[in-house]
Amino acid sequence: MPPSTEEQKGSRVENALQVVLYGGVVISIALFIIGLLYFAASSQTLVLSQTETLDEIIHSVASLSPIGIISLGVLIIIATPIVRILMTAVYFAKRDRLLTIVPIIVLSLIVVGFVLSVLR
Amino acid sequence: MVVVETLLILLVASVFIGIIGSMLGIGGGIFLVPIMTLGLGIDIKIAAATSLVTIIVTSSTSASRFLRQGFVNVKLGMFLEMFTVSGAIIGAFLVTYLTPQSIEVVFGFVLIYTAFYMWLRKEVECRLLEGDSPGANHSGRFDGSIHDENAGKACRYEVKNIPRGVAASFIAGNLSGLIGVGGGIVKVPAMNLWMGVPIKAATATSNFMIGVTAVASALVYLSNGLIAPVVTSVAAIGIFIGAIIGSRIMIKMAGGTLKAAFALLLVVIAVLMFVRAGGLM
Numbered sequence: 154m155p156p157s158t159e160e161q162k163g164s165r166v167e168n169a170l171q172v173v174l175y176g177g178v179v180i181s182i183a184l185f186i187i188g189l190l191y192f193a194a195s196s197q198t199l200v201l202s203q204t205e206t207l208d209e210i211i212h213s214v215a216s217l218s219p220i221g222i223i224s225l226g227v228l229i230i231i232a233t234p235i236v237r238i239l240m241t242a243v244y245f246a247k248r249d250r251l252l253t254i255v256p257i258i259v260l261s262l263i264v265v266g267f268v269l270s271v272l273r
Numbered sequence: 274m275v276v277v278e279t280l281l282i283l284l285v286a287s288v289f290i291g292i293i294g295s296m297l298g299i300g301g302g303i304f305l306v307p308i309m310t311l312g313l314g315i316d317i318k319i320a321a322a323t324s325l326v327t328i329i330v331t332s333s334t335s336a337s338r339f340l341r342q343g344f345v346n347v348k349l350g351m352f353l354e355m356f357t358v359s360g361a362i363i364g365a366f367l368v369t370y371l372t373p374q375s376i377e378v379v380f381g382f383v384l385i386y387t388a389f390y391m392w393l394r395k396e397v398e399c400r401l402l403e404g405d406s407p408g409a410n411h412s413g414r415f416d417g418s419i420h421d422e423n424a425g426k427a428c429r430y431e432v433k434n435i436p437r438g439v440a441a442s443f444i445a446g447n448l449s450g451l452i453g454v455g456g457g458i459v460k461v462p463a464m465n466l467w468m469g470v471p472i473k474a475a476t477a478t479s480n481f482m483i484g485v486t487a488v489a490s491a492l493v494y495l496s497n498g499l500i501a502p503v504v505t506s507v508a509a510i511g512i513f514i515g516a517i518i519g520s521r522i523m524i525k526m527a528g529g530t531l532k533a534a535f536a537l538l539l540v541v542i543a544v545l546m547f548v549r550a551g552g553l554m
Contacts, residue, residue, distance in 0.1 A: 166347060167340045167341075167347060170336075170337075171336075171341050174333040174336055174340070174484075175333070175337035175338075178330055178333040182513050185507075185510055188502075189503070189506060189507070192503070199276050199503060200276075201279060201280075201504055202315065202319060202504075203501055203502070204500060205498060205500065205501075205502060207498065210495075223502040223503065223505075223506045224500075224502050226509075227500055227502060227505055227506075230326060230329050230330060231326065231488060231491050231492065231495065233329065233333050233484070234329060234332070234333065234485045234488045235488060237485075241347070241351055258355050259351075259354055259358055259485060262355070262358045262359055262362060263358060263485075263489045263492070266358075266489050266493075267489065267496070269362070270365070271496060
């Protein structure tokens with residue numbers, strides 16, 4: 154039995170996930186390009202190994218400095234799969250009990266892993 | 274090396290890694306990290322953090338394109354990523370007690386065996402469901418369908434051997450936590466050879482999953498202040514371009530060619546594993 158037209162085009166959840174994933178990455182890449190051009194136009198010295206702590210990231214994002222714009226892009230790209238997990242949990246909430254629980258477990262594991270590594 | 278020159282080399286290298294990662298469903302950290310550390314003299318921790326962020330870029334870019342094509346098995350990907358993430362967390366803690374070199378050597382041999390097995394085994398691409406095969410452990414919940422533009426036809430596939438897939442996903446996560454390699458290169462053969470998922474659906478579903486595993490580790494690097502914004506952004510732009518090119522190539526590629534390319538990649542990674550275990554990298 155060949156797949157229906159709906160299956161070939163992708164279901165609603167697949168379309169929604171596609172928008173979230175591509176939207177997240179495009180916004181981040183746009184911020185990276187703007188930040189890099191802004192950085193090039195400014196008189197700041199470029200240091201490759203320059204890293205930022207979480208506090209510095211928050212301050213630089215708030216001040217909309219070139220590094221702040223790039224850091225905002227980093228935060229959005231990291232948040233993208235997390236939003237994707239949340240979306241699948243919401244989508245499957247009334248449709249499939251197992252696939253509602255699975256994303257919640259995945260998110261909990263990410264949080265637990267993060268907390269354990271910080272405490273270690 | 275001049276800073277701008279370094280960034281340009283990183284950009285070009287990232288484009289190629291993005292193409293490979295997107296086509297074959299892997300993160301590409303095994304290539305990016307040595308290029309950044311050995312080739313460009315960037316600190317290993319910054320390289321690792323950059324690699325994790327770029328895996329999310331590869332995953333999000335490729336998966337979004339493969340979702341549009343209907344290649345991704347969302348339910349299967351969601352289910353298996355639960356075991357990959359738990360495996361990765363346990364692996365990250367086990368690393369204190371195990372020697373990565375011995376794991377790399379054993380893993381290298383497993384990869385070579387898998388490469389030959391993949392090379393020789395006929396691809397079960399585009400197969401219409403015709404009743405249950407005896408002896409297989411079926412679970413209709415995760416069955417999927419895929420339209421193959423190259424073959425010009427649509428087909429359904431049944432996902433079997435779920436327990437083996439669960440074990441492979443857990444081991445894939447475990448290895449990525451232990452030696453930083455193993456996500457896609459374990460999951461893709463497991464889904465294809467054991468679970469009966471066509472190679473295109475397997476690589477697309479792997480791409481869908483790898484971003485989530487990378488997030489768990491990326492958050493740790495972010496909180497420890499190890500992300501270098503400029504280096505990360507340049508690599509991410511390169512990976513984004515590469516992932517768009519790679520996903521377009523993969524969509525048009527024949528399943529058999531993709532399988533052969535994956536087998537070749539496994540051999541290359543196995544060699545890199547031996548080199549790394551020998552302390553040369």
